[in-house]
Amino acid sequence: MDFPLEPRQGRLSILAGRVTRRVASLSATVSSYSLPRFGSLAFVIVAGAVVYGVILGGHTDDVLDGVGQPLGFSIDKVTVHGNSETSEIDVLQALWQTGSTTLLSLDPTDARQTLEAMPWIDRASVSKIFPDRVDIDLDEHRPYAIWQSDRSFYVVNRLGKTIVPYVPGRFDALPVVVGEGAAKTAAGIIDDMEGFPELRARVKAYIRVGGRRWDLELKNGVLIRLPEDKPLEALAEVVKMDRQNPLLERDIAAVDMRLSDRVVVQLTEGSASRRKERLAERAKLIKRLGKDKPV
Structure with missing residues (x-):
């Protein structure tokens, strides 16, 4: 067998x-x-x-290296293509980790797997060019979003694969997605927002809720709660209302679009308190006017 x-x-x-x-x-x-x-x-x-x-x-590699070095097969030149986030020094160090010093002992498969284990490298190819050169072609992950999981932040690619921990600086312009499973499903909602550029520019974070739907947190703190079904129609309705009578700039906490037959606007605590005071004053005024009304 x-x-x-x-x-x-x-x-x-x-x-x-x-x-x-x-x-x-x-x-x-x-x-x-x-x-x-x-x-x-x-x-x-x-x-x-x-x-x-x-x-x-x-000891096979040692024997092959011992034979290859006198014959001129030592690895003297390494060319690296396609690297942006990965330094050539890091690539060389990864190559030396294979333990090979000549082309005779270098296993391209082992070298490729070693390179692809590095954070930024998605795919790698390793070619031996006799007598003394190694060509390396790299495809790196493209940063797509910043994913917040609990209190930790990571740079992820479009498929939601974690690349590296997020450090404030270069990637601050990336959209922020929050919650369990958010990284792997964010591409859909982020792509959909291309159709609403004025609203997209105001989004601070995309929050995944229950693994089923999204909330949009705006930069001014307003929360837009989207339904699980037909979220694009809900977004279009929010944009329409905001154009007709600026809604999202008001002193509100949330706009709930989850109900198909109505829009629920939640006031902030301060706004709700002020509204309650105004209603109380109005009731007093109506009561007083009622007393002053002649019989």
């Missing part, structure tokens, strides 16, 4: 086969000389034992 080999194990097995075949060929040459048959057999056994010991001991 055949068992799948790990990439490195496969390379070692191929190497072992090649070396063994060379040893066998050499033994055939040796056997053509006037040596006892026992001597040829002993030569094959000893050589095979050496090859097996090298592979079993994990």
